[in-house]
Amino acid sequence: MSSQDYDCIVIGAGVQGSFTAYNLAKNNKKTLLLEQFVLPHSRGSSHGQTRIIRKAYDEDYYTHMMEECYQLWSQLEKEANVKLYRRTGLLVMGPEQGDYQVFKSTLERNKVPIVILPREEFSQHIPHVNLSQGNAALVDTTAGVLYADRTLKTVQGQFQKLGGVIKDGQKVIDITPGSVVTVTTVSGVYRAKRLVITAGPWANTLLSHTGLQLPLQVIKINVCYWREKIPGSYNVQHRFPCFIQLESEEAKHHIYGLPSNEYPGLMKICYHTGAETDPDERDRQTDRGDIDILQRYITRCFPGLVPIPAVVESCMYTVTPDNHFVLDLHPTHSNIVIGAGFSGHGFKFGPIVGKLLCELSQGEVPSYDLSPFRIRRFQAHSKSAL
Ligand SMILES: Cc1cc2nc3c(=O)[nH]c(=O)nc-3n(C[C@H](O)[C@H](O)[C@H](O)COP(=O)(O)OP(=O)(O)OC[C@H]3O[C@@H](n4cnc5c(N)ncnc54)[C@H](O)[C@@H]3O)c2cc1C
Numbered sequence: 001m002s003s004q005d006y007d008c009i010v011i012g013a014g015v016q017g018s019f020t021a022y023n024l025a026k027n028n029k030k031t032l033l034l035e036q037f038v039l040p041h042s043r044g045s046s047h048g049q050t051r052i053i054r055k056a057y058d059e060d061y062y063t064h065m066m067e068e069c070y071q072l073w074s075q076l077e078k079e080a081n082v083k084l085y086r087r088t089g090l091l092v093m094g095p096e097q098g099d100y101q102v103f104k105s106t107l108e109r110n111k112v113p114i115v116i117l118p119r120e121e122f123s124q125h126i127p128h129v130n131l132s133q134g135n136a137a138l139v140d141t142t143a144g145v146l147y148a149d150r151t152l153k154t155v156q157g158q159f160q161k162l163g164g165v166i167k168d169g170q171k172v173i174d175i176t177p178g179s180v181v182t183v184t185t186v187s188g189v190y191r192a193k194r195l196v197i198t199a200g201p202w203a204n205t206l207l208s209h210t211g212l213q214l215p216l217q218v219i220k221i222n223v224c225y226w227r228e229k230i231p232g233s234y235n236v237q238h239r240f241p242c243f244i245q246l247e248s249e250e251a252k253h254h255i256y257g258l259p260s261n262e263y264p265g266l267m268k269i270c271y272h273t274g275a276e277t278d279p280d281e282r283d284r285q286t287d288r289g290d291i292d293i294l295q296r297y298i299t300r301c302f303p304g305l306v307p308i309p310a311v312v313e314s315c316m317y318t319v320t321p322d323n324h325f326v327l328d329l330h331p332t333h334s335n336i337v338i339g340a341g342f343s344g345h346g347f348k349f350g351p352i353v354g355k356l357l358c359e360l361s362q363g364e365v366p367s368y369d370l371s372p373f374r375i376r377r378f379q380a381h382s383k384s385a386l
């Protein structure tokens with residue numbers, strides 16, 4: 001084995017690649033984590049200060065995975081002596097008869113502690129918010145905020161402490177599959193027995209070197225922050241929760257928000273979709289249709305916010321047709337593992353995705369049933385659509 005050889009190479013140091021590399025190093029695998037940009041960076045999907053963590057989901061399998069995932073987040077906090085999670089609760093609001101009932105049943109079935117907020121008591125619990133006509137509301141009390149940038153710094157730091165190697169500013173430009181995979185970057189050539197591709201919005205660019213393309217759509221999200229009219233009204237210190245407003249007539253996708261925290265006096269509220277973009281041309285995508293929807297919603301439901309965004313940042317989603325992740329082996333090269341298509345909700349799963357991709361790369365039986373995340377679901381889908 002030459003010094004350039006590794007047990008495993010992971011391409012992409014976003015949240016998923018960083019947790020995967022960390023798990024591999026914990027399992028004593030000689031691991032190289034390659035990143036195209038100089039770290040830390042804000043050009044992918046994992047940057048920014050905060051993300052929501054919650055057990056409130058439509059599907060039982062996500063709620064199940066979150067049970068263990070909360071423990072893994074807490075283990076990492078202890079191991080690195082750093083605070084990554086702050087409990088705030090998650091307010092779920094939605095038309096009484098729609099998806100809201102599915103969320104509620106999943107939470108109840110899985111015995112997640114929730115509080116139902118009857119309309120007449122709503123404003124007493126959640127001041128400064130108007131519950132839309134015909135909407136119901138509950139709080140997933142286990143939910144909260146994850147500190148995103150701090151997470152990446154922590155996981156990458158722990159990986160290095162375990163002997164892992166990070167090479168940033170090294171864009172991968174070629175992959176040659178084989179029993180030993182060769183990975184060529186702008187400044188080096190590396191070999192490994194196994195490869196994990198966690199390249200976020202660039203997944204298909206990298207997969208093209210392996211003869212595979214996935215049905216992924218890259219979407220630019222305008223990350224909007226809105227100013228409090230009275231400072232503190234929606235502040236994390238005043239126990240204001242995260243929220244999700246489920247689809248309604250007015251907005252065909254979720255609207256979600258996090259209490260003011262990172263920028264004093266500004267609350268983050270975004271629309272759960274945006275316009276398609278080339279990940280390398282993100283800044284040329286200037287569609288603001290989502291901001292119009294948010295302005296109307298904020299005027300009506302968050303009267304304590306100025307309905308003009310004070311700060312607009314950007315981030316990208318990589319979306320699959322069914323919004324479920326891709327966690328699988330490459331269909332023709334079994335020593336290549338793929339983690340992709342996190343569809344705008346993957347951050348909270350970082351610790352468990354890292355564990356699963358590590359298991360897959362080592363040929364172990366994964367800890368969870370991965371059938372919802374298999375690549376072959378897309379083939380079945382396109383066949384049945386014919
Ligand atoms: C606005 C916004 C809000 C979100 N809110 C939430 C939330 O509240 N809760 C939640 O759980 N999730 C949330 N998400 C989703 C979550 O952030 C993503 O699912 C997650 O960050 C995806 O991580 P990733 O590692 O797959 O991708 P990325 O973070 O994009 O990482 C991929 C990495 O691969 C690198 N790379 C690509 N190509 C190459 C190459 N050729 N050579 C070397 N390196 C390469 C990239 O530079 C990048 O660093 C949100 C996402 C956005 C954008």
Ligand SMILES: O=C(O)[C@@H]1CCCCN1
Binds near residue numbers: 053244254255256345
């Ligand atoms: O993953 C999450 O929890 C959030 C919720 C709403 C949509 C964006 N992502």
